[in-house]
Structures are given as structure tokens and as C-alpha cells.
Amino acid sequence: MSVKLAGDLQSGNVVIVEGNPLVVLKAQYNKSGRNAAVVKLRMKNLLTGRVSETVVKADEKMEQIILDKKECTYSYSAPPVHVFVDGDYNQYEIDAETMADVEKYLMPEMTDVVEVTFYESKPISVVFPKVIIREVEYTEPVTRGDTSGKITKAAVLKHSKYELQVSAFVEIGDKIEIDTETGEFRRRC
Amino acid sequence: MADRWDIFCRVIDNYGDIGVCWRLARQLHYELGIRVRLWVDRLEVLTHLCPQVQMNQGCQQVDGIEICQWESCSEETLTARVVIEAFACEIPSCYQRSLLSLHESEPNPPVVWINLEYLSAEDWVSECHGLATPGSSTSLRKYFFFPGFTTETGGLLKEAGLREQVRRYQQEFTSQVSQATPELWARLVGKSGDNPLPESHEMPGELRVSLFCYLNPLIPQLLDYWSSRSAPTSLFVTQGLATNQVAEWCGHPLKAGDRLQIGALELLILPFLPPPAYDELLWSCDFNFVRGEDSFVRAQWANRPLIWQIYPQEDSAHHKKLEAFLSLYLRGICNLEAVSEFWRLWNHIPPDRSWAHASGIEDAWEKLLHFRQEWNRHSQEWADRLDRKGNLANNLQMFVRKIREETSRS
Numbered sequence: 001m002s003v004k005l006a007g008d009l010q011s012g013n014v015v016i017v018e019g020n021p022l023v024v025l026k027a028q029y030n031k032s033g034r035n036a037a038v039v040k041l042r043m044k045n046l047l048t049g050r051v052s053e054t055v056v057k058a059d060e061k062m063e064q065i066i067l068d069k070k071e072c073t074y075s076y077s078a079p080p081v082h083v084f085v086d087g088d089y090n091q092y093e094i095d096a097e098t099m100a101d102v103e104k105y106l107m108p109e110m111t112d113v114v115e116v117t118f119y120e121s122k123p124i125s126v127v128f129p130k131v132i133i134r135e136v137e138y139t140e141p142v143t144r145g146d147t148s149g150k151i152t153k154a155a156v157l158k159h160s161k162y163e164l165q166v167s168a169f170v171e172i173g174d175k176i177e178i179d180t181e182t183g184e185f186r187r188r189c
Numbered sequence: 190m191a192d193r194w195d196i197f198c199r200v201i202d203n204y205g206d207i208g209v210c211w212r213l214a215r216q217l218h219y220e221l222g223i224r225v226r227l228w229v230d231r232l233e234v235l236t237h238l239c240p241q242v243q244m245n246q247g248c249q250q251v252d253g254i255e256i257c258q259w260e261s262c263s264e265e266t267l268t269a270r271v272v273i274e275a276f277a278c279e280i281p282s283c284y285q286r287s288l289l290s291l292h293e294s295e296p297n298p299p300v301v302w303i304n305l306e307y308l309s310a311e312d313w314v315s316e317c318h319g320l321a322t323p324g325s326s327t328s329l330r331k332y333f334f335f336p337g338f339t340t341e342t343g344g345l346l347k348e349a350g351l352r353e354q355v356r357r358y359q360q361e362f363t364s365q366v367s368q369a370t371p372e373l374w375a376r377l378v379g380k381s382g383d384n385p386l387p388e389s390h391e392m393p394g395e396l397r398v399s400l401f402c403y404l405n406p407l408i409p410q411l412l413d414y415w416s417s418r419s420a421p422t423s424l425f426v427t428q429g430l431a432t433n434q435v436a437e438w439c440g441h442p443l444k445a446g447d448r449l450q451i452g453a454l455e456l457l458i459l460p461f462l463p464p465p466a467y468d469e470l471l472w473s474c475d476f477n478f479v480r481g482e483d484s485f486v487r488a489q490w491a492n493r494p495l496i497w498q499i500y501p502q503e504d505s506a507h508h509k510k511l512e513a514f515l516s517l518y519l520r521g522i523c524n525l526e527a528v529s530e531f532w533r534l535w536n537h538i539p540p541d542r543s544w545a546h547a548s549g550i551e552d553a554w555e556k557l558l559h560f561r562q563e564w565n566r567h568s569q570e571w572a573d574r575l576d577r578k579g580n581l582a583n584n585l586q587m588f589v590r591k592i593r594e595e596t597s598r599s
Contacts, residue, residue, distance in 0.1 A: 018327070030311075030317065031506055032506055036277040040317050054322060055333045060322070
């Protein structure tokens with residue numbers, strides 16, 4: 001067991017809360033003005049399956065369980081699960097709900113190697129590499145003069161409904177780098 | 190037996206934190222019949238808001254509220270069953286232990302522990318409002334309670350009868366325009382020999398403005414401008430950082446009770462005003478410059494245009510907070526650019542590219558004046574809108590009931 005600050009928690013992390021193992025489904029960091037930075041956590045109890053929401057101060061210490069992990073690749077989806085395969089062709093089904101934060105990065109023939117986490121031999125979460133590359137399916141045309149890179153606009157990823165803010169110069173068909181921890185655009189490839 | 194609540198407040202700086210807690214304590218006591226104990230770490234700050242407070246007492250009863258110095262809290266302190274830690278201040282560990290022990294040994298009625306946060310109009314606030322933060326190994330949870338401007342949040346502090354009080358005051362005040370400024374000034378500074386009642390004056394087109402703000406480099410520019418306009422401006426300067434800046438601009442020291450005419454600008458220097466007197470100032474002025482949280486909320490109940498200086502943060506975390514409020518506040522109002530433009534300038538926030546911004550604070554002020562009537566109307570409507578969302582003290586009481594019911598059922 002190790003200690004992690006609530007502000008550093010990510011989807012897929014497992015923490016012990018009131019004696020129960022809870023996997024983080026979604027972690028939303030919020031800070032404004034004089035308010036203490038807080039993290040809204042959507043978590044699933046690995047023993048009961050019950051999903052709950054809570055809010056904690058970002059500097060709160062949480063007990064994290066380090067679980068078994070395996071490198072896998074995405075195979076296919078069969079709602080409500082997504083199927084991943086390890087190097088020995090073992091298949092693992094993961095609830096789509098558990099992947100709520102990262103489901104948007106899934107795509108057919110995806111080559112990214114992800115990390116599947118197991119709790120008592122059951123696959124419970126998926127962590128993507130820190131940076132992934134995806135194609136832009138739609139974005140508004142570049143506005144004349146907005147080439148500084150400081151102005152942003154919305155773009156939708158191919159194979160996904162995920163919309164994120166990208167630099168104004170990004171065009172349809174461009175490949176872009178995305179930070180999977182923040183969900184934000186990094187740069188055009 | 191009346192319910193008993195403890196409120197803990199650490200004063201970070203200024204008067205906002207304790208101002209909110211003091212108002213809340215009084216409202217809980219007077220309107221909802223709750224016995225309130227207010228714990229504060231810097232009693233001297235509270236004495237400004239409530240002069241009856243004695244500095245040398247660990248615990249004292251003032252105006253129906255038990256006020257205790259933070260250091261007086263010990264292992265022997267009996268805990269209340271409803272505890273509010275204001276603005277994430279972390280209640281003393283000895284008190285936490287007692288609270289936990291009470292929660293485990295006498296679960297009925299359930300203990301409710303609330304973290305009352307700062308006010309914000311941001312969307313995430315409604316998503317986090319009312320959620321519990323889990324305890325490490327016990328079932329005693331702390332609930333986040335966020336004040337706010339929508340029904341999904343905890344609402345704003347507002348005493349019963351406040352709206353009616355403001356309405357009556359403003360009807361009376363506007364019926365005696367020619368005497369209004371000198372009489373208001375005399376009332377606020379006192380009628381002692383040092384501060385004689387100024388002679389009556391009649392200044393058509395006069396604007397009354399109150400100024401309560403943090404240090405702001407735009408103050409001298411605004412004073413230059415007001416003094417050079419043809420129409421008169423009466424500026425009520427509240428005691429604090431702004432007074433020093435105004436004195437620098439004048440070139441000589443200023444003290445409470447001073448009244449100077451510089452060109453078209455009449456400067457009226459006020460002493461520290463206790464909350465009721467400050468309210469009266471806000472209700473009387475045509476424009477109110479306010480800051481922080483407490484004066485910001487009071488200005489919204491004043492039915493008058495306000496200009497907010499948000500508490501500045503090094504990482505500019507306050508910018509988003511200000512924009513969130515602007516977007517909510519200006520919904521349904523025309524010429525909103527003039528307000529947002531002035532507010533952004535006043536808060537040193539870079540202008541939005543989507544609108545052509547003013548060349549300076551003078552230009553921005555002129556734009557505000559152009560639609561003063563509409564903004565006046567909007568200020569009234571905004572307060573009406575807020576009024577329909579309940580108020581913080583009542584919402585807190587309802588929240589405590591809900592948590593108790595849920596806890597008892599589970």
C-alpha cells in the first residue's frame with residue numbers, strides 16, 4: 001500500500017476508503033479563487049460494485065493499493081464490456097463504466113499498449129500511455145490570422161465523439177498528440 | 190432543547206471570512222432559533238464588525254452568540270452535533286477526536302460536520318455541493334457545502350426582511366435627492382464635533398459612488414477622470430487600502446471624516462463601517478465598488494450596479510471565477526460588454542478578443558454610464574432572481590435535516 005494525494009489520483013487508481021477498495025472511475029480536479037483545490041471522485045466499490053461520488057481536498061492523503069498489472073492491447077468491444085488481450089493471447093473483459101474516463105481514446109486497430117490492472121485476479125481498469133496520437137475528424141477551418149497557436153477551437157476525434165480544444169491551425173485529418181491524464185491537446189504531429 | 194451548532198473560522202486576512210461567519214451565526218440564532226458558538230482565531234478582526242467583543246476573554250456571550258477564541262478549544266470542550274468549519278479551516282484535532290467519540294457513542298441525533306466553502310458561480314460548484322468527503326476508517330463524514338447563485342448550490346446569506354428593508358430605504362432616500370449626500374455622510378461618520386454636518390448642496394446629475402477595494406493601480410486614473418468631468422461625482426471612500434491610494438493621489442494624508450472638493454470630485458472619507466452602516470452606504474450609492482466575498486454579496490442585495498474586485502491569486506485562479514460570475518450575472522441584459530469590459534479592466538484581466546475593448550478606464554466608465562438605467566433595472570431583477578433561490582442559513586438547516594434523516598435510515 002502507498003499514499004497518494006487526492007489531486008494526483010487518476011482513473012484506474014484503486015484506493016482504500018473506510019476499509020473498502022474503490023477504483024477511481026473519474027477524477028475531476030477543481031480550483032478557483034480562494035477555494036481549496038478539490039477533486040470530485042466517481043468511484044466503484046470493487047467488493048460490492050456500488051458506484052458513489054465524493055469530493056475531497058486535493059491535498060488529502062489517500063491509501064492507494066498497488067495491484068497486479070499487465071500490458072495489453074485493445075481487441076474489440078462487446079457492450080457493456082471492452083476486451084483486451086495480453087502477450088499470451090489471454091482475453092480480459094473490462095466494464096465500460098470502469099473506463100468512463102478513457103473510453104474516448106478507444107479506436108479500432110488501436111496499437112497503443114495499455115496497462116490493465118487486476119484486483120484479486122479480476123481486471124478492473126485500464127491506463128493509457130501518457131501521450132497518444134489520434135486523428136482529427138472534424139474541426140472548423142482556420143480563421144485567417146489566427147496562427148499564433150494561442151487561440152484554440154474545438155475538434156472532434158476520429159472514431160470518437162470526444163471533443164477537445166486544439167490550436168487554431170489544426171485541420172481535419174491532422175494527427176495530434178493528446179495527454180491522456182488531462183485529456184488535453186499537446187501538439188500537432 | 191434548541192439545536193446547538195459550532196462554527197469555526199480562521200481569519201486569513203481582511204474581514205470577509207469572519208464577516209460571513211458572523212452574519213451566518215446571527216441569522217442561525219435569530220431566525221432559526223439555533224444556539225451558536227463561534228470559534229475565531231483572531232478576535233481583534235471581529236471587534237471591527239462587532240465592537241462589543243472583549244479582547245481579553247476566552248469565551249463570551251455577545252448579541253446572543255457565544256464567541257470563543259480558537260485557543261480556548263481543548264479536550265474538555267463539549268462538542269456540538271452540528272459543526273461548520275468555514276472555508277476549509279480544519280477544526281482543532283482535540284475537537285475532531287471528541288466529535289468522533291460523540292458520533293460513535295451517541296449516534297442520535299447524528300453528528301453533521303460541514304465544510305462551508307467560498308462562494309463561486311462556476312459550474313463545478315453545483316456538481317460538488319453537498320457531497321461527502323469520506324473519513325479514513327469511520328463513518329463520520331464531512332460534507333462540502335458551497336454557497337452559490339443557483340438552486341443547485343447553498344445560496345447566499347440574506348436576513349429575513351432584508352429586501353423589504355432595502356426597498357423602503359431606497360424609496361425614502363431617493364425622495365430627498367438634494368440633501369441625500371450630506372445627510373448620508375453625516376450619518377456614516379457621526380455627528381460629533383469633529384465631523385460637523387456639511388452644508389446642504391444641490392448638484393444636478395451628481396453620481397454617488399462607494400469605493401471599497403484592494404490596492405488597484407487604476408484608482409488614480411479614475412480619480413483624475415472624475416475630478417475633470419463636468420458632472421459631479423461624490424466618492425465615499427471606505428477605510429482601508431483604497432484610502433491610502435486616494436491620499437497619495439491627493440498629496441496629503443486623509444482621515445475618516447475628511448471631505449474634500451477636487452474639481453468635480455467630492456471625496457468623502459469614511460471610518461470603518463460596521464455591517465449595518467455599510468449596507469446603508471451600498472443602498473444609497475449609484476455605483477458600488479466592492480471586493481472579496483462579503484461586500485460583494487451585500488452589494489448584490491442593494492439593487493444597484495456593482496463593480497467587483499475579486500480576491501487576486503498568484504496563479505490567476507480568480508480569473509475563471511470572475512468570468513463564471515459575469516456570465517451568470519449578465520445573462521439577459523443588453524450592452525453586457527460595457528460591464529464585463531469594466532470589470533475585466535478593474536481586475537487586470539486581459540480583454541476578450543471577441544469585442545472591441547475600451548482604450549482606458551475613463552472610456553470604460555463612460556460606456557457604463559450610457560446604460561445606467563438598464564443596469565439599474567437589471568440590478569433589481571438580479572436580486573429578485575437570487576431571492577427566489579432561498580438563503581444560505583435556511584439551506585444549511587435543511588441540509589442538516591436531510592443528512593440526519595439519511596443517516597438515521599442507513
